[in-house]
Amino acid sequence: MPDTVLVILILGGIGVLCGILIFVVNRVLPKEPGSLKKAQEILENLPNMNCGACGFPGCFAYAQALAEDKNTFFSNTCATVMQQEDMLHKLEEILDIKMDPSVIDKKAVVKCFGNSKPAGRYNGIKTCRSASKIAGGSRVCPYGCLGYGDCVRVCPNGAIYIDPENKVAVVDPGKCNGCGLCVKECPRHLIELVPSNTNIIFRCSYEAPRNIPNRPKCDLGCLGCKKCFKVCENGAILWNEEKAMPEFDMSKCVMCGKCIEVCPHNRLIALSNITKKQDPCTPDSKESVVSQKEESKTPEKQNDIILQ
Amino acid sequence: MAVINNMVLSKFLGLCPFFGVSKKLSNAISMGVAVTLVMLLASVSSSVIYNYILVPYNVEYMQIVIYILVIAALVQIVELIIKRTNLNLYNALGIYLPLITTNCAVLGITLINSAENYSILESTVSALGAGMGFTLVLVIMSGIREKLDLADTPESMRGLPIAFITAALLALAFLGFNGMM
Numbered sequence: 001m002p003d004t005v006l007v008i009l010i011l012g013g014i015g016v017l018c019g020i021l022i023f024v025v026n027r028v029l030p031k032e033p034g035s036l037k038k039a040q041e042i043l044e045n046l047p048n049m050n051c052g053a054c055g056f057p058g059c060f061a062y063a064q065a066l067a068e069d070k071n072t073f074f075s076n077t078c079a080t081v082m083q084q085e086d087m088l089h090k091l092e093e094i095l096d097i098k099m100d101p102s103v104i105d106k107k108a109v110v111k112c113f114g115n116s117k118p119a120g121r122y123n124g125i126k127t128c129r130s131a132s133k134i135a136g137g138s139r140v141c142p143y144g145c146l147g148y149g150d151c152v153r154v155c156p157n158g159a160i161y162i163d164p165e166n167k168v169a170v171v172d173p174g175k176c177n178g179c180g181l182c183v184k185e186c187p188r189h190l191i192e193l194v195p196s197n198t199n200i201i202f203r204c205s206y207e208a209p210r211n212i213p214n215r216p217k218c219d220l221g222c223l224g225c226k227k228c229f230k231v232c233e234n235g236a237i238l239w240n241e242e243k244a245m246p247e248f249d250m251s252k253c254v255m256c257g258k259c260i261e262v263c264p265h266n267r268l269i270a271l272s273n274i275t276k277k278q279d280p281c282t283p284d285s286k287e288s289v290v291s292q293k294e295e296s297k298t299p300e301k302q303n304d305i306i307l308q
Numbered sequence: 309m310a311v312i313n314n315m316v317l318s319k320f321l322g323l324c325p326f327f328g329v330s331k332k333l334s335n336a337i338s339m340g341v342a343v344t345l346v347m348l349l350a351s352v353s354s355s356v357i358y359n360y361i362l363v364p365y366n367v368e369y370m371q372i373v374i375y376i377l378v379i380a381a382l383v384q385i386v387e388l389i390i391k392r393t394n395l396n397l398y399n400a401l402g403i404y405l406p407l408i409t410t411n412c413a414v415l416g417i418t419l420i421n422s423a424e425n426y427s428i429l430e431s432t433v434s435a436l437g438a439g440m441g442f443t444l445v446l447v448i449m450s451g452i453r454e455k456l457d458l459a460d461t462p463e464s465m466r467g468l469p470i471a472f473i474t475a476a477l478l479a480l481a482f483l484g485f486n487g488m489m
Contacts, residue, residue, distance in 0.1 A: 007367055014357065014374055018381030025385050029392045036395075060399050126460050 038094075039067040045090045047080040051156030053179030054078045070095040079106070079179040080156075106178035106193040107171070108159075110151075113203045113221075114168020116141035132187040141221060143205040145169050145190055151182035199255045200248070207243040222246075228259035314441045315413045317475075317482040322413030322442060326449065327471060329404050336450035337443070338397055339404060342386060344439025346408050347417050349382045350375070351435030354418040355428045368422070375418045376409075383409045413442055448478065 042063040050058040054076040056065055065072045073095060081087050092098060122138035124130050128150040131138040139146055147167035152160045159175035160182060162168070171182075173196070183191045190205055206221040224244040229237045236252035237259060315321050322343070329339040354375050362368050387405050391398045398405065408414060417438045421431035452474055461470050 003367070006365055007370055010361060010365070010367065011370065011374060011377070014377055018377060022381060022384050022388070025388055029388060057396075058399065061396070125458055127458075 036064075036067075039063040042066050042091065042094055045081075045087050045094065046078065047084070047087070049080065049156045051080070051179055051181060053080075053156070053181045066095060070097055073097060080177045082178075106180075107173045107176045107196045107198075108178060108180070108182055108191050109173075109194055109201045109203075110145060110160075110169045110171055110191050111201070111203055111205045112141075112143070112145040112168055112188075112190045114145055114147065114163060114166030116144035116221075129187045137188075141206065143188060143190070143207065144221075146188070150185050150187070151191060154181045154185045156181065195250065198250050198253075200253060200257075200260065202246060202248065204245075207245060223264060225264060227262045227264065231258045231262045233258075311441060311444075311482065312485045312488070314445060314482050314485075315416065315438045316442060316445045317479040318486075319416065321416040322411050324407065325404050325411060326446060326475070327468065328407075329401070330446055330449040330453055330471075333447065333450045333454060335400050336446040339401060340439070340443025340446045342390070342401065342405065343408055343411065343414065343442055344436070346379070346382055346386055346411075347414050347435045347439040347442075348432065349386075350379045350414055350418050351421055351431045352428060353378050353382070355421055355426060355431040358422045359428065362422075371419065371422055372415075375415055379414055379418070380409050413438065445478070445482075449475065452478075 039060070040063070043060055046059040046063055048059050052058065054062050056062040056076065062072075062076070062078065065076075073091075074097075081091060116139040119135065119138055119140050122131055122134070124134060126148050128146040128148045131146045131148055136142050137144075137146060145168040147162055147169065149160075149162050149169065151169050152162060156179065157175050157177055159172045159177075160169050161172070163170050169191075171191070178193055178196070180193055183189075183193060185191075188205070194201060202222075204222040222245060226239060226246075228246050229239045233256075234252045234254055236249050236254075238247045238249060240247045313319065316323065316326050325339055325343065330336050354371075357374060357378065358368075358371060362371060362374070383406065386408070387398075390401070390405065417435050418431075421434060424434075426434060449471075453471060456470055456474065465473075
């Protein structure tokens with residue numbers, strides 16, 4: 001027998017044998033469950049980012065749960081789907097449900113303006129979670145953003161970045177889909193979900209009564225001057241006496257912007273302006289220049305403590 | 309085969325899953341087990357084919373093509389089994405499961421077996437050793453990388469660069485086992 005024919009026979013024979021083997025294994029093994037096909041169909045209309053914000057380990061696990069019980073969509077809503085209309089409509093068709101997107105259309109905001117001074121040199125693991133555990137945190141303000149970017153790492157959309165100037169996390173409202181992962185991640189609970197039609201947010205979380213001894217108050221934080229509370233004609237700003245902080249009732253706000261103008265430290269800011277740079281003439285930057293000068297004259301010895 | 313002639317760190321075979329699946333310990337273990345299983349099955353069937361078909365008919369030069377065919381079929385079967393029995397594991401392994409087909413460690417072990425003229429039993433044992441060595445290195449690497457994620461590495465070294473350096477240091481450490489022989 002010529003060599004070529006032999007080789008073709010051997011190769012073909014082994015190939016056929018392998019094929020038969022796969023066929024047999026396919027038959028012997030239990031069939032795929034019926035819900036799996038539906039899960040696959042649902043999966044096509046999910047974002048497939050596997051962010052885990054819905055509470056399931058990934059989009060596929062979420063699709064499986066949806067295939068078994070469609071009410072899961074109401075208890076564990078996928079925030080990303082709510083932002084994408086065509087996906088949502090297809091999903092509604094498959095699952096035979098109706099959703100009102102305006103109910104859960106939310107954006108995350110960071111309630112801190114940053115720029116709090118470091119409390120000492122911090123050489124530990126570069127995460128907010130570990131920095132917040134040592135001596136009340138690596139920054140002077142006990143309620144301020146630590147700026148190590150735990151929220152940046154957890155964001156599935158890359159919507160959060162650390163402002164290099166103020167060392168504070170900033171959420172880009174255009175990219176945020178309100179999944180809420182960063183809210184859970186922040187060790188200082190500075191991030192909050194607000195309805196996306198909100199226009200005014202308050203970027204400070206300093207609560208006066210929770211003041212920690214030997215920690216100076218952030219000199220850029222809320223003064224508690226009540227100016228915003230007094231200027232608001234619609235009663236949208238309430239004063240929380242206990243925390244010495246303003247509180248907002250967004251249903252009454254008419255977006256007149258008076259509170260933004262009157263705030264001496266620019267802690268109140270419009271959501272749409274959040275990623276834009278601050279005007280250099282605002283009281284905020286003036287003050288920071290002054291405080292920096294003062295600081296350079298009298299260097300505090302306290303800053304030399306090394307936090308390990 | 310497991311430690312001294314380690315597949316990954318001494319022979320530099322199977323580097324693709326070594327860097328691809330070594331981010332999480334749990335995935336690394338299941339990937340190692342899957343590769344070991346495929347190696348075992350491939351070694352047994354390939355040494356049967358080599359000793360009883362290729363050698364008697366004098367067509368040893370066909371071994372690479374035939375081994376690839378056998379390995380591809382075996383990977384298909386393993387993939388089917390994992391998909392039907394443990395769907396979450398199937399999703400976790402992702403693209404690296406069908407990529408076992410092209411894993412050079414699997415083809416490498418079958419070729420080494422035939423080059424050394426191992427019998428069926430000998431090649432089974434050598435495949436088991438190689439598979440265990442692969443799993444061991446994958447587990448060590450993923451353990452180190454899990455810890456490295458928390459370390460304060462310089463910006464430019466984060467991720468894969470530091471993983472390459474770790475792999476080099478691991479290879480150096482495994483080279484030390486050679487001296488024990």
